[in-house]
Amino acid sequence: MNKHTATSADVAALAGVSQSTVSRSFDPNSRISVATRQRVFEAAEQLGYQINKAAQTMIKKRSDLVGLVTAGLEDPFRSEFLHKLIIEVQNCGLRPMVMDVSDRETIDEELHGLIQYQLSGVIITSGTPSENIGKAFIRHGIPVVLVNRTEHSDEADIVNLDNEGAGEMAAKAFIESGKTNLVVVRSKKPSFSSVMRVKGFLNYLAPFLSGDKVNATEVLCDAGNYDSGYQIADKILTSQHKPDGIFFCMDHIACGFLDSAKRLVSPNEMSAIGVIGCDDIALASFRAYDLTTIRQSSSEIARASVETLLNRLQSPTSAPSKQAIPVELVYRSTLAKPQRTNIE
C-alpha cells in the first residue's frame, strides 16, 4: 500500500506509542505490558513491518551473519559439509554468508572484506589464513573457528577431524585382515587432512614394518578426485609386487581406482585386494563401489563448529577450545570385516 517500507516509527504512530516502545516490544526481555505489546504487534502486522537489519546492526555492532569460508566445492564432501553448516547456522537464527576462496593465491585480502560486515563469526573450512588475518578478526571482535586447518592460532577455536586416528584405523583394519603389502595414496598437493591421515597410517604400522613382515609404500596421485584415482590404478596394479591392501585418503580417488581396476585385473584377483577409502561420501555406499571406508560425520563436524562459535559468543574471553571429532570404520565389500581374532 504505502510506497515506502514501514519503520518502527510508523508502527509507533499507528499503535499510539513511542518508537522505543515498539523496539522494546520485539525484545522478549523488555518489560512491556501485555496490552501494549499486543497493540504494537497488531500495528506491525497491519503495516507489514519488517525490522531493518542494517540499522539494528549499526546499533548492536554485530550482524546476524556468519561467514562460511570454503573452497573446492566441486568436491561433494566439502559441498555436503557446507550444506550441513548452512543448516546448522540457520537453526541458530543466524544467516550464512558464503565465501568461496577457490583459486585465490592468498585468501587474506578476501577475508579482510568480511570485517566490513560485523559478522557474528567466521567459520573457515578451507584455505590457510595467515596469522595476521586471524588477529585482525579477533581485534574487531569477530570470533573465528578453524575447521580441519593446520593453523595453530592461539586465539581461534579449532575443530578438527581425527585425521590421524583415521589413518591408524585403516592400518589396523588391514593388519587384522592379514594384509601385508600395503599402499597409501594421497593427492600430490599436501592438504592438512591427507598428510595427517598418512601419518597416522604409517605410525600405526611402524612396529610391523621393522619386523619386516609388513611393508608400506606412499603413492602420490595428481589430485583429489575421481580421475586421478582412475589414472593411478595403472601404476599400482602393474607394479611387480602388487599390494594386497590400499588406503586412499579420499573416497573419490578410491572410486576412480575401483572403476579403473575393473579394466586391469579380474574380479577374482581384485577381491583379494583390500581397499579402504576415507570420508564416506554418498558415492561410497553406491552398489557400484560399496567401498569400505572411514566415516567422517560431516553433520557432527558442522554441529560442533557452530556450537563452538555460539559458545565463543557467549563467553568471549574464555580460552580457545580445541577438539577432535572421532571417526568410524564402515565395513563394506572392498574389505570385509575380519572374524574376531585376539589381535586387539
Place this chain on the structure above:
Amino acid sequence: MNKHTATSADVAALAGVSQSTVSRSFDPNSRISVATRQRVFEAAEQLGYQINKAAQTMIKKRSDLVGLVTAGLEDPFRSEFLHKLIIEVQNCGLRPMVMDVSDRETIDEELHGLIQYQLSGVIITSGTPSENIGKAFIRHGIPVVLVNRTEHSDEADIVNLDNEGAGEMAAKAFIESGKTNLVVVRSKKPSFSSVMRVKGFLNYLAPFLSGDKVNATEVLCDAGNYDSGYQIADKILTSQHKPDGIFFCMDHIACGFLDSAKRLVSPNEMSAIGVIGCDDIALASFRAYDLTTIRQSSSEIARASVETLLNRLQSPTSAPSKQAIPVELVYRSTLAKPQRTNIE
C-alpha cells in the same frame, strides 16, 4: 592498536580533511584532487580502516547481499549449481547469503525474513513461493529471479532450463535408434522440471504412438535419488514386456537403476536396452555408469541468473524477462549414437 574499529571520521582526522571527503575518496565518480585522495588512502591504510557495511546499507537502502534460496542440497546437481551461483555472485562484487528451505511446508515465512536485509536481489532455485511473497519483494524494491520455477509471476524475471526440449531430445534419440518400447521415469512428487521433461518426451512421441508402432509408459518412483532408481529397476525389468528404451528425468535415478540392473539381467541383455538420463551430473561420466544423458549446463544457468539480476538492477522498470537455456544430448555407452540416417 586502537581498541575500537576506525571510522571514516578517524581517517578524516588523521588525513586532515572532513568525513565527507573521506567518503567521496572511496567513490570513483567523485571529484577529489589526486593529492587529497592519496592522503586519505594512506590514512585509511594506516588505521586499517574498513568501511561499515551496515551504515552504508542504511544510507543506500540497499546492501550488497544477494539471497540464494535453495533446497535439497543433498542432490549434487543442486549443490553444484549453488556453487556456480556463489562464484558468479562473488564475481559481481556481491555477497551470497544462502538460505536453505528444505523440509519447510511453506517457504513464504522464511522468505519474508529476507526482506529485512535490503538485499540487492533474490535468486530462487527451489521451493515455490506464493504470488504474494513475490509481490512483497517487488514492493520493497528487491528484484526476484526465478530459476526453473513454475511461477508465472508477471513481475519476476525468469530463467528456465529447456526442460521440454530435453524430453523431446531424449524421445528423438530413442526413435532414431529404432527403440519402440519406451518408458519414462520420474519422481512421484511432481517437480516443475520433471513434469516438463515428461511432457516434452510424450509430446514428441505422440505421432508415433498413434501409429501403434511405438508405445510409451510413464513410471513413477519414490523420490529423485539413487535409491529410488535402485528400487524401480525390479518393477521395470521384470514386467512382461521389457522396454528397450528408458528415459530417467534425473541422472541419479538412472544410476541407481543401472546398478540394480546388473543384478537382474545379463550384461548382454542390458546392452540392448537404451538408457538416457538428465542433468549430466559428475557421476554420469564415471566409467561405472557412462550414462548417455541430457546436459544442463549449470554454469550457463548460473551465469544467466546473475546476469539477469544485474540487468534488473540497472533498469528496474523494464519488462520482466524470460529465457530458456538450451540443453544438449551427450552420447555415452548406455545409448550409442546412431549412424546417420535420413530421419531428421
Place this chain on the structure above:
DNA sequence: TGTTGTTGTTCATACGTATGCACAACTCTT
C-alpha cells in the same frame, strides 16, 4: 574588471534502530 564556469572541499542532515535515563503510576511495607 566583472561575469560565468569549474573544481575541490565542508556543512549539515538523514537513514532506522537500541538503550540509558528520567519519570509517572502503582504496589508494598512499616
Place this chain on the structure above:
DNA sequence: AAGAGTTGTGCATACGTATGAACAACAACA
C-alpha cells in the same frame, strides 16, 4: 500515611555513512 520498591513508557541520543547544498578558490572569457 509516608517512604521504598516495581512496572511501564517516553525522551533523547548514538551508531557511521552518503549526499544535496553551499561555498571558496581559481580559471576562462568578454
